Amino acid sequence: MIDTTINIAMWSGPRNLSTALMRSFAQRRDCQVWDEPFYANYLLETGLGHPMRDEIIADGIADSKSVIAACIEAPIPPLKVFYQKHMTQHMGPTVDREWMGGMTNAFLIRSPERVLASYAKKRQNVVAGDLGYGRQLELFQFVCDLCGEVPVVVDSTDIRKAPQAMLMILCNRLGLEFDPEMLSWQSGPSDDDGIWGKHWYDNIWKSTGFAPPDKDPEPLPDHLQDLCDQILPDYLAVKQHKIIAE
Numbered sequence: 001m002i003d004t005t006i007n008i009a010m011w012s013g014p015r016n017l018s019t020a021l022m023r024s025f026a027q028r029r030d031c032q033v034w035d036e037p038f039y040a041n042y043l044l045e046t047g048l049g050h051p052m053r054d055e056i057i058a059d060g061i062a063d064s065k066s067v068i069a070a071c072i073e074a075p076i077p078p079l080k081v082f083y084q085k086h087m088t089q090h091m092g093p094t095v096d097r098e099w100m101g102g103m104t105n106a107f108l109i110r111s112p113e114r115v116l117a118s119y120a121k122k123r124q125n126v127v128a129g130d131l132g133y134g135r136q137l138e139l140f141q142f143v144c145d146l147c148g149e150v151p152v153v154v155d156s157t158d159i160r161k162a163p164q165a166m167l168m169i170l171c172n173r174l175g176l177e178f179d180p181e182m183l184s185w186q187s188g189p190s191d192d193d194g195i196w197g198k199h200w201y202d203n204i205w206k207s208t209g210f211a212p213p214d215k216d217p218e219p220l221p222d223h224l225q226d227l228c229d230q231i232l233p234d235y236l237a238v239k240q241h242k243i244i245a246e
Contacts, residue, residue, distance in 0.1 A: 033085065153238055166245055
């Protein structure tokens with residue numbers, strides 16, 4: 001157990017292994033987790049027609065200032081770690097970002113071709129803004145400037161290749177001791193899941209740990225390949241800072 005409390009903001013786009021990593025941190029005896037705190041606010045402000053839109057808004061915190069106030073709260077005693085799974089696209093231009101300076105920020109990445117191959121199975125008419133790559137780079141640069149240092153970047157494929165090694169490095173960079181309990185969990189829904197889990201979390205509900213990396217995806221259709229080419233530079237700009245297993 002650590003002596004002080006720590007609030008972790010893990011920033012990723014959709015289909016990035018973000019729910020599995022949240023499930024991993026939830027196994028720690030010292031940790032509480034929060035699934036996509038800004039989702040209700042994002043849907044309300046953008047008017048986007050996501051699956052379960054009305055239920056998500058009704059169930060969540062729709063006011064961004066109230067979300068921020070809850071994000072910076074210390075974890076519930078006696079817990080020491082407050083892990084928050086954030087989607088980068090949820091941080092719209094009107095949402096204050098100065099609070100991020102008081103967080104331990106980290107960035108979870110995944111290659112665009114893998115994300116698109118997965119995301120397009122769940123939602124049609126995908127656009128760049130749905131995937132959060134441009135916003136992730138923007139937030140990454142904001143944190144660098146705000147905190148005066150490069151935040152932690154971890155690649156989801158690297159975690160799936162070597163879960164224990166990468167989690168040990170990730171925890172060390174976050175100022176935590178590694179907990180072996182992070183390597184596995186019970187299958188099925190969790191009380192920590194957002195209510196949207198019934199639409200998006202079928203794979204994580206079937207899992208009991210980090211699966212090996214997927215095979216390389218099939219070639220994308222032309223319209224998705226064009227989108228992949230569009231967002232690739234944003235991904236590569238963040239990827240160059242990723243942690244590597246020694």
